[in-house]
Amino acid sequence: MPLDNSGLREEILKLKEERHAIILSHNYQRDEVQEIADFVGDSLELSRTASTVKCDVIVFAGVNFMAESASILSPEKTVLLTELDACCPMADMIRVDSPRPIKKSFPGFDNPPSYVYPAEFTLRDIKAGNPGVPVVTYVNTTADVKAESDVCCTSANIVKVIESLPDEKVICIPDKNLAMWAARNTNKQVIAWDGFCHVHERVTPEDVRKARAEHLGAVLMAHPECRIEVLEMADHVTSTSGMLRFAKASTAKEFIVGTEIGLMYRLRKENPEKIFYPLRKDMICPNMKKTTLKSILRALKENNYIVKVPEHIRVPAKRALDRMLEIK
Numbered sequence: 001m002p003l004d005n006s007g008l009r010e011e012i013l014k015l016k017e018e019r020h021a022i023i024l025s026h027n028y029q030r031d032e033v034q035e036i037a038d039f040v041g042d043s044l045e046l047s048r049t050a051s052t053v054k055c056d057v058i059v060f061a062g063v064n065f066m067a068e069s070a071s072i073l074s075p076e077k078t079v080l081l082t083e084l085d086a087c088c089p090m091a092d093m094i095r096v097d098s099p100r101p102i103k104k105s106f107p108g109f110d111n112p113p114s115y116v117y118p119a120e121f122t123l124r125d126i127k128a129g130n131p132g133v134p135v136v137t138y139v140n141t142t143a144d145v146k147a148e149s150d151v152c153c154t155s156a157n158i159v160k161v162i163e164s165l166p167d168e169k170v171i172c173i174p175d176k177n178l179a180m181w182a183a184r185n186t187n188k189q190v191i192a193w194d195g196f197c198h199v200h201e202r203v204t205p206e207d208v209r210k211a212r213a214e215h216l217g218a219v220l221m222a223h224p225e226c227r228i229e230v231l232e233m234a235d236h237v238t239s240t241s242g243m244l245r246f247a248k249a250s251t252a253k254e255f256i257v258g259t260e261i262g263l264m265y266r267l268r269k270e271n272p273e274k275i276f277y278p279l280r281k282d283m284i285c286p287n288m289k290k291t292t293l294k295s296i297l298r299a300l301k302e303n304n305y306i307v308k309v310p311e312h313i314r315v316p317a318k319r320a321l322d323r324m325l326e327i328k
């Protein structure tokens with residue numbers, strides 16, 4: 001007989017206790033997944049929690065780079081990714097190795113990064129073309145890319161991370177939108193990569209005009225993975241948890257939300273007296289939605305899918321993550 005959600009929940013809670021496990025969920029997960037998680041947060045909060053939480057098993061309801069980071073930071077724990085193919089297409093847009101080093105200038109920006117490298121290049125190409133320039137790597141990358149980087153960042157701390165470096169020039173990979181936004185907010189020269197998040201990249205200035213016309217006076221929050229022309233039209237640009245904090249502290253009553261719709265669950269739950277409208281209803285990350293309560297139960301029961309990073313990659317990748325986590 002199929003279990004309803006309450007049956008599934010009960011089984012998960014029982015197994016979780018038996019296995020001394022903790023469930024971590026990203027803010028974009030399904031409502032019921034966020035509801036059963038021990039901790040729900042943005043990428044930075046999840047990395048911090050993974051590095052400090054006391055447990056034997058971390059069940060990661062998110063996408064693969066997040067579980068990888070948890071395993072890099074806490075190698076003594078069993079880290080389980082709830083769905084094997086829950087990936088981040090942006091993370092797959094940059095690889096460490098491959099041929100063809102060409103540079104392409106990026107037109108149309110007053111304060112642009114010097115270059116945006118197209119995605120057919122490799123991280124080694126960009127490093128070879130810019131000797132000595134530190135690499136600031138968005139956590140939305142694979143472990144081997146992190147291992148070749150100087151320091152990691154998230155959408156919540158990229159400006160702080162760049163400013164913590166003594167260098168005047170930095171390489172920011174792989175999200176061109178996040179890199180350009182960071183370039184606007186620091187005095188440093190930023191060399192970017194041509195990666196993007198398909199969920200945020202699809203939002204256009206026309207979508208912003210339409211949403212603003214439909215919800216007059218609503219405050220527009222946008223994630224820095226949106227295009228720079230969209231970010232310029234926003235009232236507040238921040239990470240997913242940054243939006244939660246901003247909406248709570250704001251005296252405004254209505255908000256347009258420029259990020260994946262999974263965040264609406266916490267926004268509405270934590271601010272029942274306020275109204276939240278999605279900037280676009282189709283801002284849905286299919287990979288974030290792969291995890292269900294059934295996936296969590298299966299992960300705990302069958303002990304899969306174990307994420308383990310080989311030591312020769314884990315150690316340098318941890319250095320880049322630790323350097324980020326040291327920045328308060």
Ligand code: 13P
Pocket residue numbers: 027041042043044088140154155156197223225238239240241
């Ligand atoms: P944050 O939750 O860190 O803002 O990240 C958004 C994202 O796209 C994660 O994949």
Ligand code: SF4
Pocket residue numbers: 063087088089090091140197198199200260285286287288
């Ligand atoms: Fe990757 Fe975008 Fe999905 Fe985040 S929302 S996991 S960046 S595709």
